Every structure is written in structure tokens, then in C-alpha cells.
Amino acid sequence: MDFSTMDISTLTRSVTGEGVRYLELFLKEYTSLFPGPVNPSCPTCLHNYLTAYKQHYNTMQNTCKYRLHAKYENIPLEFGSAILVNNLNITDAHAQNLLQQPNGERFFAQLPTKEEPISEKIKTLKKVVKRAAKAKKKDPEDLSPPDIPNTAPA
Known part of the structure; x- marks a missing residue:
């Protein structure tokens, strides 16, 4: 359930389709995030709990790389x-x-690292492939992998 979009009156007065109060569900989720005792009968405390909950989830949503x-x-x-x-x-x-x-x-x-556009990456990749194809046409033996001697003990 998304409590970050609810206001305090909805949270304290409304119930789910099964008859469970939003306040009960909210306090369970709140205590799982912020362990410690809660006071459900204090309106100021409930407002502070909801504010802390919203701030917790809003800071998690910030994905800016700056x-x-x-x-x-x-x-x-x-x-x-x-x-x-x-x-x-x-x-x-x-x-x-x-x-x-x-x-x-x-x-x-x-600052985020500057990435070249995908079109530039594609052009660079095409150039590399063309160079490799030309080199292979000129001397196919040069591009074969070198022989690796067997260094395992006999």
C-alpha cells in the first residue's frame, strides 16, 4: 500500500475492503522502517510519522547523478x-x-560521466569492424591467435 500519497485524515479514518484500518497497516509498515515505540493516539505524532515516512521514500526516488x-x-x-x-x-x-x-x-x-551518443558508438564500432575485415583480407595469418604453449606439468 502506498502511504506516501495519503493525507493524515485518510490515514486515520479510512479502512480497506477487508475492513482493516489504514492506520493499523501504516503503523506496521512504519515500525518496520523505523523501529521503536509509536503512539497511535497522538495526532501530532501521527503527522510526524507520516512526514518521516514520506521523506524516507522521496529521498529514495532521487536518481540524479549530480x-x-x-x-x-x-x-x-x-x-x-x-x-x-x-x-x-x-x-x-x-x-x-x-x-x-x-x-x-x-x-x-x-558530475556524471559524459557518454557519447549511441549513434557515435555505432559509427566507431563500424569503423573497427571495417578495419578488422581489411586487415584480415590482407594477411589472414596475422590475425590468428598466437599458439599458447602447454605449460601444464606432465
């Missing part, structure tokens, strides 16, 4: 922007926006 230096955590996305970027909420689009600033690489502790 990482900011610690001193640049919570910097504005651009001048005057209300969006503060940190390692928990950074996306590839935010990172590209920061990289377009003058000397934008200084913000990042980790």
Missing part, C-alpha cells in the same frame, strides 16, 4: 529564485540550470 558540495546546499536555482536546490531535491534539469551559470561546475562535488 551532487552538490556541502557549502552549496540550499542555493537558489537562479538569481532571485524561490527554489532552493540541495542534494535531496536536485534534478537533472536543476543541475543543467546551475551548470549554465558562469563557472557552474564549482557547485558540484560529483
Whole structure:
């Protein structure tokens, strides 16, 4: 069950089709993630539990390969922007926006490796295959694997 999309009123008041309360299921899942005692009768505590649960799953979903230096955590996305970027909420689009600033690489502790496009990889592979075919036509004996002597003890 996905509790990260539920609000606190749905969580406390609704039941499943089998008659099991969402609150009971949520507290079981919450205690499996965060061991310790829980207080189901405290509304403030329940709100804190749900917030911690949502934050736990939202941080797991961040798959951005960019990482900011610690001193640049919570910097504005651009001048005057209300969006503060940190390692928990950074996306590839935010990172590209920061990289377009003058000397934008200084913000990042980790940048993803630049991969060449697939079309370039295909062209390179075709060139290698053509070279190997030409070399094989010229002297097929040169490309045969070298004889490996039997070094096993007799």
C-alpha cells in the first residue's frame, strides 16, 4: 500500500475492503522502517510519522547523478529564485540550470560521466569492424591467435 500519497485524515479514518484500518497497516509498515515505540493516539505524532515516512521514500526516488558540495546546499536555482536546490531535491534539469551559470561546475562535488551518443558508438564500432575485415583480407595469418604453449606439468 502506498502511504506516501495519503493525507493524515485518510490515514486515520479510512479502512480497506477487508475492513482493516489504514492506520493499523501504516503503523506496521512504519515500525518496520523505523523501529521503536509509536503512539497511535497522538495526532501530532501521527503527522510526524507520516512526514518521516514520506521523506524516507522521496529521498529514495532521487536518481540524479549530480551532487552538490556541502557549502552549496540550499542555493537558489537562479538569481532571485524561490527554489532552493540541495542534494535531496536536485534534478537533472536543476543541475543543467546551475551548470549554465558562469563557472557552474564549482557547485558540484560529483558530475556524471559524459557518454557519447549511441549513434557515435555505432559509427566507431563500424569503423573497427571495417578495419578488422581489411586487415584480415590482407594477411589472414596475422590475425590468428598466437599458439599458447602447454605449460601444464606432465
